[in-house]
Amino acid sequence: MYDIIGSREKAVAVIPDPGLLPRVLKYHKNVKSVILKKGGRKGTERLYETEVIYGDPDTEVVHVEYGMKFRVDPSRVYFSPREAKERQDLAASVKDGEKILVMFSGIGCIGIAMASRKSCEVVGVEINPEAVRYAEENAKLNKLRGTVRNILGDVRDVCPKLGRFDRVVMPFPEDSLSYADLALGCVKPGGTVHVYLFSGSEKEAVERVRESFGPAAEVISWKKVLPHSPKTWKYRVDVRIRGENP
Numbered sequence: 034m035y036d037i038i039g040s041r042e043k044a045v046a047v048i049p050d051p052g053l054l055p056r057v058l059k060y061h062k063n064v065k066s067v068i069l070k071k072g073g074r075k076g077t078e079r080l081y082e083t084e085v086i087y088g089d090p091d092t093e094v095v096h097v098e099y100g101m102k103f104r105v106d107p108s109r110v111y112f113s114p115r116e117a118k119e120r121q122d123l124a125a126s127v128k129d130g131e132k133i134l135v136m137f138s139g140i141g142c143i144g145i146a147m148a149s150r151k152s153c154e155v156v157g158v159e160i161n162p163e164a165v166r167y168a169e170e171n172a173k174l175n176k177l178r179g180t181v182r183n184i185l186g187d188v189r190d191v192c193p194k195l196g197r198f199d200r201v202v203m204p205f206p207e208d209s210l211s212y213a214d215l216a217l218g219c220v221k222p223g224g225t226v227h228v229y230l231f232s233g234s235e236k237e238a239v240e241r242v243r244e245s246f247g248p249a250a251e252v253i254s255w256k257k258v259l260p261h262s263p264k265t266w267k268y269r270v271d272v273r274i275r276g277e278n279p
């Protein structure tokens with residue numbers, strides 16, 4: 034499976050196997066560069082080791098998704114076009130006036146999806162400076178009803194200084210659960226946390242979230258988001274923090 038990222042005018046293909054090159058070039062005439070990804074995502078910034086094996090070495094594009102635009106170079110920052118529908122689902126649950134924290138915010142696509150639909154106030158926190166630069170530019174590229182602010186830094190340093198939010202999003206499926214304590218300190222009583230994680234089953238995903246968040250939180254819903262490996266899926270588990278919203 035490969036990803037096409039960009040627009041009708043200019044796109045890049047990200048492929049896991051050089052054997053896919055002829056097929057990509059045959060079916061996607063808008064592809065100007067082909068990036069070969071080697072192995073899995075690595076490190077804090079969740080990047081692939083990559084090599085441009087065809088076309089323009091400049092792999093920056095403007096990706097178009099549900100009418101929004103995201104400038105991105107997939108060889109330098111995390112971006113997955115496969116998560117477009119999930120971003121829409123998440124944005125659909127937001128209400129006008131909400132204050133939302135997106136931890137691990139990348140190039141800002143979740144916050145922009147939310148703020149394009151609703152007049153909410155989004156704060157994104159991301160450790161990769163390149164991703165924050167794109168997030169800033171992307172906030173300006175799109176017509177927003179709400180506001181988006183992007184902060185460069187480690188969530189552990191930045192988030193405790195931001196006050197409390199109605200909704201916290203944790204889109205770091207490899208390690209979200211290690212930050213459960215942090216999220217609990219960032220959400221208002223009655224507020225919601227959306228936790229992404231990889232798991233072999235729905236039951237296991239829900240149990241792990243319950244254990245990590247403890248009695249202060251109640252699991253209210255969950256969904257299978259996307260396949261991850263032959264035996265694991267990416268899940269989203271939603272928890273509500275007990276207590277009344279003051």
Ligand SMILES: C[S@@+](CC[C@H](N)C(=O)[O-])C[C@H]1O[C@@H](n2cnc3c(N)ncnc32)[C@H](O)[C@@H]1O
Pocket residue numbers: 077078079111112113116136137138139140141142143158159160161164186187188189204205206
């Ligand atoms: C799976 S990506 C998700 C990016 C974005 N939310 C999206 O959906 O496209 C996880 C992101 O978390 C960032 N990250 C990892 N550890 C972090 C930390 N301690 N503080 C802030 N950002 C972090 C990485 O650089 C990466 O961009």
